[in-house]
Amino acid sequence: MLRIKNYLKKNQVSLSRYINLCLYQKDQGVYQKKTIGKHFITAPEVSQLFGECVSIFFLLILKKHKIKNFCELGPGNGTLMKDIIRSIQKFIDYPLTISLYEKSDYYRNLQIRNLNNLKSEKIKLNFLSRFKLKRKPYFFICNEFFDALPINQFEKKDNRWFEKRVMFKNGFRLVDKLINVNFSKKFVNGDIIEESPLSNLYMKIICNHIKKYGGGLLVFDYGPFKKGNIDTLQALYRSKKCGIFDHPFESDITYHVNFEQMIRISNKYKLKSYGPISQRKFLFYHGINERFTKLSENAESSKITKNLEKQFERLTSPYGMGSLIKCLFISNDNIESSAFSI
Template sequence: MKKYKISSFCELGPGNGTLMKDLIIILKKFIKDSMSFYLYEKSIFLKNLQIDNLSNFNTSSCKISFLKKPKFKKEPIFFFCNEFFDALPINQFEKVNNSWFEKRVTYSNKYEIVNVKTSEKFNKNYKNGDIIEISPLSQLYLIKILKHIKQYGGGFLIFDYGPFSKSNINTLQALHNSKKCDILDFPFQSDITYHVNFKDFTSIANKLGLISYGPITQKDFLFFHGINERVLNIISQTSSTEKVESLNKQFERLTSPSGMGGLIKCIYISREKIDSKVFKL
């Protein structure tokens, strides 16, 4: 296969643009050629924050584009996202008395979840009480990006919430003001997420003839790439007690096995084999 170099990078769901900003700063130290950076964001509010944070970096050799639709140039692109898929809507199906029902939200004085019989067919191996969570939008995004990688090259680095192997249970959950709550308690105000099924992602990749690596924990990924050394180096250069405490808290938050370090997993998908020591393959 013909070798190529990647000079284009695309983030899905970039939030306020902090991660992309850090990436641009680092890459400019090592890559002197022109680079292109794409940000795909649906929220107008967040897109405006991204523009504010990144406008100073937009030059002739560092082109930054804000995408309205997931349409990409015909070139190798390194795609990445952090907690993107777990925020997309899902459909839930539950097996009850050997029949399948879809969970729907209804409103009569208050919001309630009801079971509606469905014609959807699933594997007979599921038992009563099993719940299947499917995100059609996630599959659309994933397939579109992986087909691009299949044709033009590049890769897709994904960080998201979920176990190594997802059980057939309800994983839908909500946070309001950083506290757990029922998903219907604060409609349109809470942060609703679910556990991503990484096996589905790797299965889709394999069907398209691509190679998937992982999942591994965020903790393992960050330690392999030197987060511990990086934090110690920054601490050694600061005399501010407050800054040291802040760095330690951020480090703990990102790497704690009981927190984001263990809950968030990472997979990488490409059409070429890579040095996969980090993914322990």
């Protein structure tokens, strides 16, 4: 950290570079040392109900389209894929190849530890540190992957555009750098544009792959239906919101993803997009109620039932994850899904 501070005393870096350092710097970045569940919790970690509903969605499509490859981007502890494998393997009669693409060595080792025992004749597992794909159709899936990718921010002030950059002077802080760009005239003074070059790149690679070979992409992430021109960058430290400079290298940094931008990219590849819809709607249409009832009936103690109720509430609450997280599906095929069509 000292080396980074000294570097930033003399040099400004882009916001995306700072976020990248805080999250992924070897041995120091949050995603290089902290298990998910400590500072923030994600839907698959809340309950197996999440992965089971996702599995039902895929099983419905698999009836028509026999896809043999799955790829999860940013699998964290590996829990979502573990629940998917557990749920769908009994319903398919052909082998599946499952790839887990992960940037952090720490998480990749966790994924190997948590999933290796699911390897079988039917389930082949690939733990990837590079996003290398075969020329075959894949189902891509990701939960809170895009909101963990670094962004840059640009603000319009006095009819000029400034990029927000980071430097170290009595603590990390933001500085404005005047830039010469031609963003659309529709923006007014005070507007902030958030751009994630890496998100756009992944979307392009995935959409190109789907266009060529088939399959689809299922995304779950924090973000509104329509992204406003405001600052959505935030950090989480011990499950509490804080500023991005309050606990550098210790807090998770996220922002609200831009679903409209994802759809725009998929349109360029002439793919079909479904949604976004709320996580809550996705889960209800894919049987969370029924599964919750079944698990509750079989629960061996009232403590387990209470826990299940809490998990169900957390995943579907209109005041939390249930509505804040949205789900988008992109594919080259027409899919029949009442969740996305009503």
